[in-house]
Amino acid sequence: MYNQKVLDAFAHPQNVGEIENPDGEGTVGNATCGDIMRITLRIENDVITDAKFQTFGCAAAIATSSTATQMVIGMTVDEALKLTNARVVEELEGLPPQKIHCSVLAEEAIKKAIEDYRAKKEGKTVDKSKVDYV
Amino acid sequence: MKIYADHAATTPCDKRVLEEMLPYFSDEFGNANSQHAFGRDAAKAVNDARETVADIIGCKPNEVYFTGGGTEADNWALKGVALHKRDRGNHVIISAIEHHAILTSAEWLEQNGFRVTKLPVDSTGMVRVEELERAIDDETTIVSVMYANNEVGTIQPIKELAEIAHKHGALFHTDAVQAIPYMNIDVKELGVDLLTISGHKFYGPKGVGVLYIRNGVKLDKLICGGGQERSQRGGTVNVPAVVGLARALELSRVDLEKNNAYIASLRDRFEQRVEKEIPYIRQNGNKLHRVPSIANYSFEFVEGEGILMLLDFNGIAVSSGSACSSGSLDPSHVLLAMGVPIEVSHGSIRFSFGKHNTMEEVDYIADKLKETIEKLREMSPLFDLKKGGTYNV
Numbered sequence: 076m077y078n079q080k081v082l083d084a085f086a087h088p089q090n091v092g093e094i095e096n097p098d099g100e101g102t103v104g105n106a107t108c109g110d111i112m113r114i115t116l117r118i119e120n121d122v123i124t125d126a127k128f129q130t131f132g133c134a135a136a137i138a139t140s141s142t143a144t145q146m147v148i149g150m151t152v153d154e155a156l157k158l159t160n161a162r163v164v165e166e167l168e169g170l171p172p173q174k175i176h177c178s179v180l181a182e183e184a185i186k187k188a189i190e191d192y193r194a195k196k197e198g199k200t201v202d203k204s205k206v207d208y209v
Numbered sequence: 210m211k212i213y214a215d216h217a218a219t220t221p222c223d224k225r226v227l228e229e230m231l232p233y234f235s236d237e238f239g240n241a242n243s244q245h246a247f248g249r250d251a252a253k254a255v256n257d258a259r260e261t262v263a264d265i266i267g268c269k270p271n272e273v274y275f276t277g278g279g280t281e282a283d284n285w286a287l288k289g290v291a292l293h294k295r296d297r298g299n300h301v302i303i304s305a306i307e308h309h310a311i312l313t314s315a316e317w318l319e320q321n322g323f324r325v326t327k328l329p330v331d332s333t334g335m336v337r338v339e340e341l342e343r344a345i346d347d348e349t350t351i352v353s354v355m356y357a358n359n360e361v362g363t364i365q366p367i368k369e370l371a372e373i374a375h376k377h378g379a380l381f382h383t384d385a386v387q388a389i390p391y392m393n394i395d396v397k398e399l400g401v402d403l404l405t406i407s408g409h410k411f412y413g414p415k416g417v418g419v420l421y422i423r424n425g426v427k428l429d430k431l432i433c434g435g436g437q438e439r440s441q442r443g444g445t446v447n448v449p450a451v452v453g454l455a456r457a458l459e460l461s462r463v464d465l466e467k468n469n470a471y472i473a474s475l476r477d478r479f480e481q482r483v484e485k486e487i488p489y490i491r492q493n494g495n496k497l498h499r500v501p502s503i504a505n506y507s508f509e510f511v512e513g514e515g516i517l518m519l520l521d522f523n524g525i526a527v528s529s530g531s532a533c534s535s536g537s538l539d540p541s542h543v544l545l546a547m548g549v550p551i552e553v554s555h556g557s558i559r560f561s562f563g564k565h566n567t568m569e570e571v572d573y574i575a576d577k578l579k580e581t582i583e584k585l586r587e588m589s590p591l592f593d594l595k596k597g598g599t600y601n602v
Binding site for chain 2: 082085086088091093102106107109110111112113128129130131132133134136137
């Protein structure tokens with residue numbers, strides 16, 4: 076049901092893990108629904124220089140996490156904010172219809188990580204208790 | 210290496226079965242309902258097959274009805290009785306862990322004005338007899354509980370359940386699709402009124418099944434057509450398939466105990482390794498009352514589809530009851546009914562072994578499974594939290 080590009084991205088995911096003391100971090104999803112994605116970013120002068128992910132979810136969720144992190148590295152935060160799940164799916168040359176919702180998580184996690192970065196920059200503390208793990 | 214460990218889904222058709230079937234496609238191609246010699250030959254083959262099945266399950270040949278599979282037999286039993294006895298009562302009882310063939314038939318009945326009660330199960334997937342006693346009432350016309358569950362393999366107390374149904378004037382049906390490959394079944398001793406068998410779970414062909422209907426039991430027909438199957442199920446009888454089912458059932462009785470013991474030894478070896486080598490798991494099912502073939506585990510912090518696919522990359526075929534792989538968003542209704550937490554149920558895999566599997570294959574599956582779970586947990590934010598001690602399942 077998955078195309079070869081998705082299978083490859085799932086079998087050999089890039090940027091797995093966590094950046095220590097990240098400049099931005101975002102976690103979305105919940106375990107009950109079956110997927111959680113956490114993205115950490117290293118950002119220098121508003122340019123994303125590194126991105127890592129951890130994902131609990133199906134193959135599509137893992138493949139989109141990997142691809143989305145690859146895509147945002149090198150982008151400015153403004154560019155990354157414009158990254159849609161449709162673009163990530165396009166990069167993967169399509170996902171089965173019932174799996175499209177999995178790709179939304181990557182977009183949301185990146186947005187959340189950038190919000191976190193901006194909030195930190197402005198000296199605000201971010202309420203991490205909003206992260207819903209269960 | 211290609212390893213098949215999904216025998217609860219289907220089994221390869223035995224070559225001896227195929228041999229037996231082949232002549233009935235082109236040479237002995239007659240319609241069993243035709244009056245001429247071609248038809249008579251086909252009818253003889255069908256009748257012989259009927260006698261074989263009847264002999265094995267302990268009933269009369271005229272109590273054996275061939276269908277287009279287990280799903281059709283289940284639909285027929287539940288809907289057929291409920292519709293036929295509508296004037297007597299509109300209550301139907303099933304268990305919460307039935308196969309979708311029964312589950313969605315019950316939903317259909319519900320949409321058509323029937324009352325449906327689903328019996329709960331305990332944490333091992335066992336229906337408690339007293340729950341039926343509590344649920345049954347004067348309006349109950351049929352109770353349907355599967356003999357062995359297809360996801361976790363738990364064997365249900367069918368005899369006791371059937372007795373209770375009869376005490377209250379209801380009929381009793383059991384879906385024995387997963388049980389008959391491993392258990393000798395005598396329908397009279399078991400005390401059931403209707404029983405479902407599917408051909409392809411015991412090395413027979415797909416697309417053919419049996420509904421045993423005890424003489425005297427009346428139910429509406431679902432497939433209207435010609436006078437086939439004593440006018441109860443229309444449609445030209447699939448002669449090769451029926452011949453194949455009977456032969457496969459016959460072969461499955463040879464060395465049944467020996468094969469069961471062998472398959473159980475494969476499963477036990479697998480379970481020992483999994484339980485010793487992979488942390489944070491949950492074994493699903495009943496270790497005392499179960500078919501020998503199935504091992505079902507939930508692997509915490511990971512999702513089933515990823516496990517299934519990584520194993521598939523290694524040539525290993527298993528099944529996942531999890532949300533994502535089946536394309537639906539609902540996790541396994543069986544595991545949820547057993548009280549498995551929803552987030553844990555997502556990471557569940559069913560391994561079902563067969564008589565052709567070897568100990569080496571079992572070890573290979575255990576090795577690859579361990580690697581797979583480690584790889585996916587490396588990626589999982591939940592496992593990271595677990596290691597940090599802040600996440601409690």
